[in-house]
Every structure is written in C-alpha cells, then in structure tokens.
Amino acid sequence: MTLAVCYISLFYQRGSVTITSTNQPMVEKARGEKVTLPCTFTVSQEDQGPLDVEWVLIPTDNQKKEQTIIMYSVDRIYNDYYEAMNGRVQFTNPDPRSGDGSINIVNLKSADTGTYQCRVKKAPGVESQKIRLTVLVKPARTKCYIEGSQETGRDLTLKCVSQEGSPLLSYNWRKLTGTKELPATSLLNKDTGELSLKSVSEEYSGTYNCVAANRVGADDCFVVLNVTPPINTAGIIAGAVIGTLLGLSLLAFLVFCCCKNKFYKSLKAPIHAWFKSRTSTARSYIGSNRSSLGSMSPSNMEGYATTPYNQVPSEDLKRSPAAPNLSRMGAVPVMIPAQSKDGSIV
Template identity: 30%
Template structure:
C-alpha cells in the first residue's frame, strides 16, 4: 500500500513536468492537381495543446486575400459547392477560377502557441483546345516562310508537332533539312522553301491532359520565280523612266514650262477669242436690225473723247 501511495504523487509530478505540444498544423498534400470540372481535396490536419474547439479558417491568396471558410460557413463562390470534414476541405467541379494558393489557419486561444497554418496549392489542368494555325497558301522558292500553331488555353502549356500530307515531320533536323521546328512555340520555319516543300500542312497540340487536338490542314504551294517576266518588267520600267525624263528635258529646254511664256500665251488667246466674239456679235446685229446703234465705247475711249472736246 505504501508503494502504491508513493507512485501516485510521482506520476502526477511527471505529468506536470512533461510539457504538452502547442497547436500544430500540417497537410499531407501541399500540391494538388486535378482536371477541370472534377473534385479537389485540400487537406489540413491540426493538433492543439489544450483548446478542444479551435477556430478553423480557409483563405485564398491572389491579388487580395479572400475568405473561403470563415465562422463555420463557406463564403463567396464556394458557398453551396464545398464541404469540410475536420479541417479538410473538398471542392466540387473546380474551374480555372479556383486555381491558386490556399491557406488553412487554426487558432487556439488556450494554447501557448495559439496560431498555426499550412498552405496548399491547387492547379486545375485543362486539355488542349483546337490550336490556331497560320499557314500561307503560297510562297516563292528560296524565300523564308514560317508556319505558326498556338493553343492559348491548355494547362500545362501544350507542345506541338507538325504534319505534312498526314505524315509526321521529324523534330530531328538532318544536315540537309531546310526546316526547323520549335515544339514549345509551335513554329515551323523554312529558311528557304523549295518545290518539294509544297503540300498540306496541319498541327497537333498535346499536353498529356485529355485528347490531343489538331487544326484543319491547309495546302501550301511553292512556286518558281519567273525570271524572264521580272527582267522584261524591269526593262520596260527603265525605258519608261528614260522616255519621260528625256521628254521633260526637251520640253523644259524649249520653254514649255516657262511661267512668262505660259501667261502671255493664255492672255493673247483670251484677247483673240474676245475679239472674234465681238466681231461675230456685231455682224449678227447688222443683219438682224436695220437701226443699228453702235455699242458704247469703253471707259478709256470715253475719257479720251471728252478731253478732246475740251
């Protein structure tokens, strides 16, 4: 009995001397990746020192910090489409708007360390959409040509492969190859196209999420340069320039572009036309009216007559 009575005080002393652990928070999956429109689980596990009813909060970090779960309720866009068990949250039918970094906070006012937190990053995966392809319909031999392929919405970003006449174009560039493919940017580049590069081209986008998507194929024709037509066109243009230049020089030399000559010519022409019109008018009046009255004299003639009479 004495031994038993001695053990009880020793046990109580040991319990008082051993410190209990303060609040601690952790997650078993700090990075979560799910497909779009599927469910996502954000795990949060905690342990407290004394507080048996700690406060649980979830927040989403972005440009601003917003509440996901606060005061026992889900907030904003998560209301009605999320549930919580312990401190672990389950989101239903996630979209790109749900992607981001979340923080689980556990507040235990009765503990010596009364606040703990852990972070979970949610990434929403999006399969490829049909890529946008830019394929020229025609090009001239020897010219540089770029074919472009791009999908802006796939997550993770898509990689691209090109097909010619439904045959995969190898990414491995041989010594005599005239093209270069960048599988990350989707650019198929020809340094100098040749006739044999003519064909129907299409591009395939894939990112490991869902099925790859291919754009509609388009035919590209490589045409030879008509050297004879180019030479003839250059000769004709040169001849026209020479003829126009010589003609302008001769006209300028003969005074056709002289300002004084042009003015005198138009003045004499106008006076001649006026004189002829006056004669025709007088002749018409002579034949149509017997009592012909001569037209009044011009002001300068009238002044001259008046000075003569004086």
Template identity: 30%
Template sequence: MHYIWVQISLVHQVIMFHQGQVVESLAFAGRVEFVAMPWSADITLNDTRVSDAGIYRCVVSNPPETGDPGIDELTLRVLVPPSVPVCLWEGVTNVGGSVTLSCLVVQGVPAPHISWEKLDLDQMILPVIMEGELMGSAKIVNMSAQNSGVYRCTVMNPLGTENCFVNLSVSTAPDSSPGLLQGVLLTLSMALILLALLVLVLWLHRLAQESKWRHGCEVEGHGEIGHTPPLVRRSFV
C-alpha cells in the first residue's frame, strides 16, 4: 500500500508511507504518525499549531494495480484561546470632549467576542463597534465628570478569557475669568508705567528749559558790568 497526506493550503507533503518506509515532513517531524500501519491511512497530529489549520488531502494507492487511487479531503480547524488584548484610547478628556476606546487582540480561534464596560457599582456596558474580527471600539461623547473611572475590555472564546484596562480622568476646562482679570491688571500696570515715564520726560524737559533761561540772564548781566568805560577827555590850559 502507498499512503500520502498533503496539506493543500501550504502545498507540501505531511507524511508518506511507501514501500514499508515512513517519511515525515520537516514541519511535522515528531508530531505526526500513522495510527495502524500498514492497514490504515489514518494519522494522528500532536502538538497542533495555528499554522496546521487548513485543508488536508489523503491519497491511497496499491501498486502495481493501475486503478485510480482513493482520494479524500478534510478541513482541520485549530482552536486558539484569545491572546492578551491591548487597550488604547484617543480623544479629549475635558468636559464636553469625546474619547474612543480601542481593544485589539492578536489571535483567537474562533474569533473572540469583545466587550467594553465601565467598572463602577452599576458596571455600565458600552456599545461596541467591531473593526474586523479582532478589534472592537467604544466611543464616549459629551464627556462629564461621571465618565471618569476604569474601563475594561474583555475578549473571550470557548478556550479562554483575557482583559485589559483604561483609566480615564475627565478634567474641567480652566476658567477664563482669572486670565481675563490678569490681562486687565497687566494693561493698567503698563498704562501707569507709561504715564509715569511721560511725566518724568516733561519734568526733565522743563528743568532743561529753566536752566537754559537762567544761564542766558547771567551772561547778559556780566556784559553790562564788564564793558569798557568811555575815555575822559582832558583839556590843558
């Protein structure tokens, strides 16, 4: 008898029995074996992996007979528990803002169910928008202080459950009144400084004018006292 198993999705041989010899593929070495040689073509596959999933074809022939070989196919589905998800968030956490929570899982077969909830006394469940089979997001709009808290994403399938968390803190937008008051006070301060500088300049200008006037008067008086007296004419008899 001649038996051969082939994985169609990867187009390579899994195991073969020919002329009393068993030949295994390197990808399946030590993990695959025939159940009851040489009377059965059934095989056992151990330590299954995600890459093992796919369509398998079995071909049975009986040389030297020339009839058509027996051929059959089956689909192998490898179940995988969900991996630990990754939780992300983006948006504005101020009052009135909007935030999107995202939960991403790398693997899980069957595709895991994804849910979002807020961990408080009421355990509020959030509507989830699926983006493909492995990502689910939830959106919070018009945020208020009540939206602060811890949010949990849960991914689960028949083989297991995993979680990740996001902690949101909603903050109040800063009041613009203190800023406005500071601006007004700063403007008034600058105006007072400019006014003081103007008064100082005018005072210095006035002092300069008075000093110039006094100096002119002193020069004029000195000219009158220091002038040369007229010559006295004498007559001789």
C-alpha cells in the first residue's frame, strides 16, 4: 500500500516530555484495513506528575468540539468515549508508561477520515502531535459493457465503471486475444473508462479487459466484442410484412367460416319445424280418411260405387205433402235415397 505522510505539528513543550515518533504527518489506508497512529515519547526526572495520554479527533468544522477517542489516565485505560469506534481502537502497548502511546484502529471506515492528535502530559511536561488519516476505498464491483452496434463499419464504445472506489480512479483497457493490441482507431479516456472504436471490422473481435485502480487497490472486468456483417434489415421487414398478411388472411377465413356456420344453423331450425308441421298434418289427414273408410260396410261401398255423384235426382221421387208449405217458408228440399227391404240404398 502507498503511504503518504501527513502533517505532524509539535505544539508547546514544557518540562522535558519529548515525543520521539517518526515524522509522519499523513497516513493513507484502505477501508477495512488496520492502521497504527504512532506516538512514542520520553520523560525526564523533572516530570514528577501523573502520566496522561489522550487521543482526540479534531473536526474539520471549527464550530464543533473535539472528540476524545481513547485515554490513559491514573493507570487506567478509557476507550468508550467515542461510540463510532467502540471495539475498534486500542493502545498498541497495554501499558503506555513504557513510553509508547501509539494506537491501533482496525476495520477502517470511510468516516474514520480526519485529523487525530496525541497529547502526552506529565507535569510539568506537556507535548502533542497531529496526524492526518485518510481512509480510501478500493475499486470494487467494476462492470464492463458495450455501447453501440457491433456491425462492421459502425462506431462503438467499450465502457468501464467501478461502483465503489475513492477518487481519483484511473482506468486502463487492453486486448487479451488476437493481436493483443488495441485497434489503431481506438481512443482511451483513463478518467472515464471509455474506449472509443471507430469503423470497427471483424479483426476488432476478441476479449477486452479493463482495470480500475487508485492508490490503495485495483479491480477489473471483461467484455467480449463480436463484430459481424450488417444484418439484411430489408429482407427481415419484408418477411415480417408477408407473415403478418398471411396471418390476417387466415384469421379472416376462420371468421368467415364461423359466421357461415352460424347462419346455416339459424336457417335450419325454422325449415325443420315447417317440415315437421307439414308431415304431422299429412299424417293426421290420412289417418282420419282411413277411419272414415273403415266405418263403411261393403254394402254401403257398393252403392257409392254404382251411383255417380253428378247424377240429378229423379223427379219421380214422391214429395211430402208438406213440401209446398216448407218451400214457401224458405226451406231447401233435400233428396233422401230410397232403401230396399234389406237396407241397401236404391
């Protein structure tokens, strides 16, 4: 990891307390790692008071108060002042009286970035120093993708983006297959992670790798470029149109057949009823005639057979004495056939 050094300032000194830590004004570490903030010191025989070692976090806003992180006082360690670091900060040496007041902070978080001050007191001596801690985030969850058509002669862009990572991130592309060299027409932007390719050809096809990096780490991703000849869009459109027309024609035919079938069914019912009623009437007429004929005796049938229906009755039939009177009253004369002794009609 790259370590840069932050500003360490020595404040006032009284007595003979001396901080001997190496001048490291700035420290940079990656998130999740461990950092040691140094603060070693010496005292003299003149410093007879109790030893106090205190670490405070100085806010960037001057309107806010300092926050005590950990403290050693009267032979006791107090490390529960700052809730955000509970369980993550401790003295490097459990007994700071040895002259080592350095602290360790584990599982660093982005919020831990700030200015830390070590204060050593042993009356009458007092001394302090500041260290700037910067917590950086490694690039992570880097994604590669292609923007644009992968047809020959087209322009496209390979893009690379890290979802996490402290600035300033730097991106770099390389080709892993084929010539393993970026095309001559490519243009790389290391700040945005874009690789522009102009008028691509099939030789541009292959696997490309992007690496995103900052001062504390790196992450990468891959993408496969497959350049192909242009697609015959006119043929595809024509085929789609023809297919649509055929589908509509088939649908129209099915609708026609369905409507035709319903029409014939609507005509079939009244026609069937009409034939049924006519058949029933004919059967009843024939049955009644058969019953009438069946009630006649052979002798009756013989009279009907021998006597024509259009024959005018004979005037020799005797009229009833009351006939003239009935005629004057409007009555109509009725001819009654004569019968023989055996009951047959004459």
